[in-house]
Amino acid sequence: MYLYNGSDEATFKRRMEQSTEMQVKRMAEVAQLDIAQLQKLQLAARGDLSRFYRELERVRNKVKDLDARNGNDMQKAWQEISPLQRRVAQGIIDEDSLLERVMSTLLSPEQDQKYRLYLRERLVARYRSILLITIADLEKALPLTDKQRSELIKLLESKKFPQKCQPGLEAYVGQAMLSRLSAGEVQKILDEEQRKTLTRLNQQYAPMANNFTW
Amino acid sequence: MEIANVSIFVAHVHPPLHLLIQFRIAVFVACFSFVFFGLPFSSYSQEKKAEANNAPAGADVVLIVDAELLDLGNVAAAVDAAVNAEVEKVDNNAVVEVVLDPAVQNDPQLWLLSTYARVNIAFARRACKLTPDEERLLAVMNDAWIAQHMKASVQGVAAMQGIAAGVARFLRGAKAVNPARNEEQPQQVIARVKQAIDKQIENALIEEHREAYRTEREARDKFRSQALASVLVAAIDYRVYLSTEQRQRLEGELTKWLKKDLYWQFYFQNQSYIPDLPQNVLSKVLNKEQLDALKGAQAYMYDLAQIELQMMQERPIAIER
Numbered sequence: 190m191y192l193y194n195g196s197d198e199a200t201f202k203r204r205m206e207q208s209t210e211m212q213v214k215r216m217a218e219v220a221q222l223d224i225a226q227l228q229k230l231q232l233a234a235r236g237d238l239s240r241f242y243r244e245l246e247r248v249r250n251k252v253k254d255l256d257a258r259n260g261n262d263m264q265k266a267w268q269e270i271s272p273l274q275r276r277v278a279q280g281i282i283d284e285d286s287l288l289e290r291v292m293s294t295l296l297s298p299e300q301d302q303k304y305r306l307y308l309r310e311r312l313v314a315r316y317r318s319i320l321l322i323t324i325a326d327l328e329k330a331l332p333l334t335d336k337q338r339s340e341l342i343k344l345l346e347s348k349k350f351p352q353k354c355q356p357g358l359e360a361y362v363g364q365a366m367l368s369r370l371s372a373g374e375v376q377k378i379l380d381e382e383q384r385k386t387l388t389r390l391n392q393q394y395a396p397m398a399n400n401f402t403w
Numbered sequence: 404m405e406i407a408n409v410s411i412f413v414a415h416v417h418p419p420l421h422l423l424i425q426f427r428i429a430v431f432v433a434c435f436s437f438v439f440f441g442l443p444f445s446s447y448s449q450e451k452k453a454e455a456n457n458a459p460a461g462a463d464v465v466l467i468v469d470a471e472l473l474d475l476g477n478v479a480a481a482v483d484a485a486v487n488a489e490v491e492k493v494d495n496n497a498v499v500e501v502v503l504d505p506a507v508q509n510d511p512q513l514w515l516l517s518t519y520a521r522v523n524i525a526f527a528r529r530a531c532k533l534t535p536d537e538e539r540l541l542a543v544m545n546d547a548w549i550a551q552h553m554k555a556s557v558q559g560v561a562a563m564q565g566i567a568a569g570v571a572r573f574l575r576g577a578k579a580v581n582p583a584r585n586e587e588q589p590q591q592v593i594a595r596v597k598q599a600i601d602k603q604i605e606n607a608l609i610e611e612h613r614e615a616y617r618t619e620r621e622a623r624d625k626f627r628s629q630a631l632a633s634v635l636v637a638a639i640d641y642r643v644y645l646s647t648e649q650r651q652r653l654e655g656e657l658t659k660w661l662k663k664d665l666y667w668q669f670y671f672q673n674q675s676y677i678p679d680l681p682q683n684v685l686s687k688v689l690n691k692e693q694l695d696a697l698k699g700a701q702a703y704m705y706d707l708a709q710i711e712l713q714m715m716q717e718r719p720i721a722i723e724r
């Protein structure tokens with residue numbers, strides 16, 4: 190199956206289990222869970238895995254009679270498989286998972302806060318890295334001196350990073366943040382020609398900002 | 404080493420022109436590349452040049468030197484003035500030739516390199532205050548100059564590949580010739596012309612300005628490398644839940660290791676892929692469980708050079724000329 194990335198089913202499942210176990214351990218570590226709490230989370234994670242495997246079986250049954258040499262059949266198969274592939278890439282633990290629901294009732298307010306803080310910190314680190322490389326990319330059209338670059342980064346980091354974004358659009362977070370800067374803020378850092386270039390570049394990406402929750 | 408013939412006419416520049424002396428010298432282009440290298444003279448045919456300047460065919464560069472300046476003993480100023488006059492004159496004509504060529508008008512490779520030149524000149528302008536002389540030398544790098552270097556680089560790359568293929572055939576038979584060589588060529592051409600642009604910019608600057616430009620460039624390159632490392636860490640973190648400390652350490656290790664520029668967006672648009680990072684770098688930071696989890700992932704290093712041209716399908720936005 191395309192989902193297994195060239196490995197057999199047993200190896201694929203072992204890796205899925207490893208990945209989920211790793212995620213649970215990180216949760217336990219950041220929220221400082223006790224053994225009983227950890228065991229409940231591990232149980233919930235196993236429940237999520239079982240649910241995923243059932244879904245995998247359902248798709249397998251649905252596509253097993255399709256002909257791989259037929260274009261239409263392949264398209265039908267792909268429509269079934271691609272959501273599973275996305276879930277594997279993103280991790281099966283998400284907002285709708287059993288584990289997340291158990292977490293919300295299991296953790297004390299203090300533990301919950303620590304856990305949320307870790308998730309936010311991780312997301313900001315991710316968005317920040319995209320922001321930095323976006324500035325580096327920006328310099329391929331709009332050259333910045335070292336001083337200008339530092340000031341621009343400082344300004345952008347003083348702003349709020351998005352809370353979340355629509356799937357598949359994360360790569361645009363830097364452009365969305367740049368497009369939200371005011372003319373007055375930019376004027377303090379960039380010269381006239383640079384501002385003109387930034388305005389033209391922003392025109393292309395400003396609508397992107399609507400895909401993020403700020 | 405390449406040798407160019409230069410014909411020098413000493414004349415009263417204002418009409419009527421009197422041809423006083425003509426002599427030909429051979430100039431080692433490598434030694435005087437700051438003046439002669441890359442001047443878009445060769446976009447003219449030899450006959451047109453000779454006709455235009457009433458000079459003998461066979462001369463690569465024809466300079467008309469002001470006799471009055473020479474009389475005053477100011478040889479350098481006379482030669483400078485002559486070079487500038489030639490640059491301006493030939494420049495415009497060469498640009499017209501290139502700009503009117505429909506193939507060039509829609510050439511993404513030319514857009515890419517033209518933008519590269521333009522942005523780096525603008526970068527030099529911000530790293531230091533350029534003198535009029537420096538501006539003049541930088542202005543030489545127009546589309547005609549770039550097109551000429553592209554052409555020369557294509558020939559250079561083809562020649563190198565021809566030699567390599569010949570050697571390979573000799574050693575291992577005809578099958579040893581790399582079948583993908585034609586696909587690699589545009590990337591090599593782009594890299595070569597970028598190098599020529601970098602060199603031309605540095606050569607155009609006086610020492611103090613060159614130093615300031617280099618310092619800014621180093622800071623820019625260092626920043627890009629760090630930013631790239633940081634974004635690769637984010638792609639790995641997505642899979643293996645790094646701790647804050649692991650994220651910082653891995654970023655440091657990757658900054659040291661990274662040598663090429665990557666199409667980083669790929670890892671955010673195709674989350675089933677991770678960057679193909681060496682085990683010896685990852686194992687310095689990741690634990691066994693995390694390393695095992697990465698083993699099953701599809702890993703690929705998407706070199707930016709592979710996609711740079713496709714990203715140029717629309718005319719790019721770039722800063723002032």
